[in-house]
Each structure stands twice: as C-alpha cells, then as structure tokens.
Amino acid sequence: MRGIVEKAAPVAFTALLLAAWEIACRAMHVPAYFLPPPSAVGRALVDNFPTLAQAAWRTFSVALVALVIASIAAQLTAVLISLHPLLDRAVRPLASVIQVTPVVAIAPLVLIWSGIDHPERAIVTLAVLVAFFPIFSGAVTGLRAADPDLERLFDLYGASRPQRVFRLRLPSAVPFLLEGHKVAAGLAVIGAVVAEFGAGSGGVRGLAWQILDAGNKLQTDRMIAALAVLGVMGVGFHAILEAIERVGLRWWRGR
C-alpha cells in the first residue's frame, strides 16, 4: 500500500500542477502564443509527434555517439597518463581547461573548423568535449583507488606494467567508471542540445532546432512539446545508464 502511494505521489503532483496551469490559462484568458494551456501542448505533441520523435532520435544518436567516443578517449587518456607521472603532470591541466570552458563559447570555433557542410560533426565534437571530463576524472581517480595491499602483492610477484594496469588498476576503477559514464550520459545530451543551438541553422534537425524553429514561428505550444520530449528523453537515457551502473556494480562486487 505504502509502495503504491510513494509511486503515485510524483504522478499526482504533476497532474495537480498541470490542472492548475490549465485552469489558470482558461480563467485568465492568457494568449496562447504567450502561455498555451497543457491541453494545447498535448495537442501539439500529438500533431507533431512524427517530426518530434525523429528530431529526438537525431539528438539522442548524437549524444550516444558522443558518449561512446568520449568514453574511449577518456579511458585511453587516463590509462596512458597513469603509466608515467610526467605525462600526468603534462596532461591534467589541459583536461581541466576543457572542463571549465563553457561549450557555447567553443561552439562557433568548432563550427568553423568542421566546415559549413558538416554541422553534425561539430555537434558531436562539442558533445564529446562535454562528456569527456566526468569519465576521465572517474578513470583517473579509479586507477589510483586499487587496494594498496593488492598493489604490494603485484610488487611481490613482479607484475609488469601492463599486468598492473589491466589486472589490477582498471578492474579496481570499474565503480568509478560506471559513475563517470552515468554523469557523462546526461552531459552528452545537454552538450548535443547546446551545440545544436550554437549551430543555429537547420543543418541538424534535432530537438534544439525544433525549439528554435517553433520559437521563430511563435508556436509556443510546439516549443513546450519539444521541451517535454527532451525531458522524457533525458530521464530515459539517465535511467538506462543507472540500470547499467546497478547491474555492473552487482557484477563487480559479486553480489
């Protein structure tokens, strides 16, 4: 009984907010271009569903590709710099610079470099830049988190550097890597959307472009519908990564 109530609570709260919104819009005669009632947004969502779904898929696939590239690049970099302290000293400040630079600030430059005909490359690149850091920093922390007594054991048995990395440090880093990927997945979606805004034109017709296009035409209901799709997509992506993390951790711990 309590479980049902707990599950129903957020649904009920959302329904309450939507009802208040609907009633307020009707009672105060708010113009639809300014704030459409949720019923109008729902209608826009249904009417434009094929376009919105396609746009969502475009944005999602950009985020997914970016996550995969960022994952490979970040883990490779982290393993490489773990091999030598000097490499670590050389690379880390640069990685921090990438982390603190807002993606909108680099977007125009990356768009120029990728060329006018390939805005999708720029968008993937920008999403990769955003998703890189959480995986990288998780990997760097994780590679140092191995049990010091296990490290001594590897010393004792004369383990080589690759043996130490692949049999001890990388497996020890798994919980940190899972967490890093979860955070990076959310950031990859944000990165993809922000980059699309930066690209501006209709070169990549993802969700951001839907919002921009609807905004230009003052179709506020379609804007909010696109936002809702974006929200659902973000939550879904996060939920998938969270499930992967849970399963991964259970496998890693052995229970």
Added chain:
Amino acid sequence: MSVAALKEVEVDYPRRGRALGPFSLTLAPGEIIALVGPSGCGKSTAMRLLAGLEAPSRGEVVRTPGRGETAVVFQAPTLAPWLSARANAALPLELAGVRGEAAAKRADAALARVGLAGAETSRPAQLSGGMAMRVSLARALVTEPKLLLLDEPFAALDEITRRALADDVLQLWSASKPAIVFVTHNVEEAVYMASRVVVMTPGPGRLAGEVAVTGPAPRPHGFRATAEFRATAERVSDLLAQACGR
C-alpha cells in the same frame, strides 16, 4: 643455510624517524617464527623487508629473489572483489605467465588444501571472513613458497575461527614445510603456532628476547592446557612486559 635473514637492519622514514632496528633475524628452512611486540615496534616493517617490498636504510637483507619463493598474507584477505576464489588464488601464477588452464588447476588444488573445494566460483563477497582468509592463504600457497609471511593474519577473525585457522596453517605447513614468519599481538597464538617466539621492544624495534617452543607440530589436542604451554606463554608475557618497561 638460511631461507632469509635480516642483518643489523635499520629503517628510517622521513619525518617519522627510526621505525626499526638495529635488528637481526635468521630463518632456518621450515622454521616457524612468531614476531611479538607492542604496536608500532616495526614488526610489519620487518615483514616488508623480508618480502623485499622495502629496502633497509642500513644493514643487509638476505632473501631468495625468485618469483613466488616468498608469499605474503595480509591482515585483511586482500582479495580482488571482481574475481572468483579460483581466479584470486591463481593470480600469482598468472602474473608469472602460467597459462590459464594450468593455473586454474593449481589454484583449485590450493583451494582444496585450505578446505575450500566447491567454493572455486564464489566471489569474495559471498564468503565469510574466515573463508576469505583461506582463499588468501590458498593464493599464498599456490606458488609453493619457501618463505611464508603472515602479517597478523587472524586479527580480524573471531576466536573460534582463528583457532581453527591456526591449526589449519600448521597442518598445511607440515605438508611442504615452508619457513613461516608471522606477526601477532596475541601471546598464546604466538606460542601455539611458533617454534621460536621473537619478542621486540617498543619502536624502533630491537630484539628483546627469544623463547624456543618445544612440542610436536601440528599441535595435539589440548596443547593449550599443558603446563609446558602455560609456562612458555608466561615467559613470553614476562619478556614483553620487561621490554615495555613494566
């Protein structure tokens, strides 16, 4: 002939100062030595010297340098949580380049020797504290070491488990007779397991005295109740009290 030896070794740490010595210890083949001393006397440092994990500031460490000749069991089981009991026990072999199948076979044999036949595929998280410690022992024994170093191996276990493991270690020792050095805070455990108890002074640790333990090994039932055992334990306790200046 000795398996390993510390000759007038001293260990200085930056900031903390002298941790050990001058201290000497010679290990005959097949000998079981208990290192007893107050906390911070450098027992664990002496173990790390014998394992070759650390070098002395002064003095000389003599040891057999071969891979797998020396094995260490730490205070905690120190198992890799992502590996099965079998893979954990096989780790020293795989690091030495033994092929997977052969390594697994020898790991299974080592697990069977410590009484864990049937638990090969279990993960450390599925094992009790005592069983995890046995996996750790199997991993140490898998290379057939000549020198086995046990750093307070039973400290985290309950009394019944630690007594059972003490008997098991002696039983395992009688099969291949490696030299054993083990560190403990527990005087009775030291006398029960060792053929020679080495008492150390408070840090920096020096030799406070030695007590030889006579009697059959593995210990017969009721050994703890014999007058000889009690007298020896008293001698070790007295030496320890003297060393601590009380």
